[in-house]
Ligand code: SF4
């Protein structure tokens with residue numbers, strides 16, 4: 646699967662993201678700017694003299710996340726909890742590879758604006774090197790906790806690209822263990838429980854808050870999975 650327009654638009658809105666790399670067994674995060682996105686991947690740059698470059702070359706695993714429009718709390722709700730304006734977070738875990746100069750030139754010559762930009766930047770900063778996250782998986786977590794624009798708080802969209810696969814979001818109810826008592830439906834403030842025999846979870850709405858896990862008399866609710 647290639648990177649779709651939803652991911653592109655989300656990343657373009659966020660602009661700068663935190664990116665984490667591994668230096669042996671220690672994680673390092675920094676804010677980086679996303680240079681461009683196309684169907685092959687997500688592009689960013691660094692200089693070859695930086696630890697960031699060395700970390701990427703020694704271990705291509707990266708993890709990025711960002712938020713739009715802001716992580717700033719904007720007020721308090723009726724029960725005194727902090728509130729945020731509606732928005733979304735995006736996170737991706739994947740593999741990055743360096744793009745060689747020959748490939749940059751070839752794609753620039755074929756009309757890619759991203760690669761043309763790389764060539765121009767390299768003429769100013771000769772130590773500049775270019776990377777592409779070519780394989781990954783992630784999630785867009787769209788939130789509207791005060792339900793300003795819709796009747797539920799969360800809408801999660803998971804995705805993968807470059808041959809990667811992902812697990813679905815949300816708590817999981819064991820259909821053989823569920824007795825349809827309705828306790829989970831009563832406590833779920835995210836409107837993610839679908840009543841029935843058995844009850845089910847709409848993973849796209851589930852915050853993985855654990856309230857249903859806490860109240861289920863049958864231990865029928867399973868923990869959610871890593872993406
Ligand atoms: S609380 Fe447990 S047993 Fe009751 S409906 Fe929900 S999942 Fe089923």
Ligand code: SF4
Nearest residue numbers: 833851852854855857
């Ligand atoms: S984990 Fe929370 S949000 Fe998800 S179904 Fe259970 S109560 Fe609802």
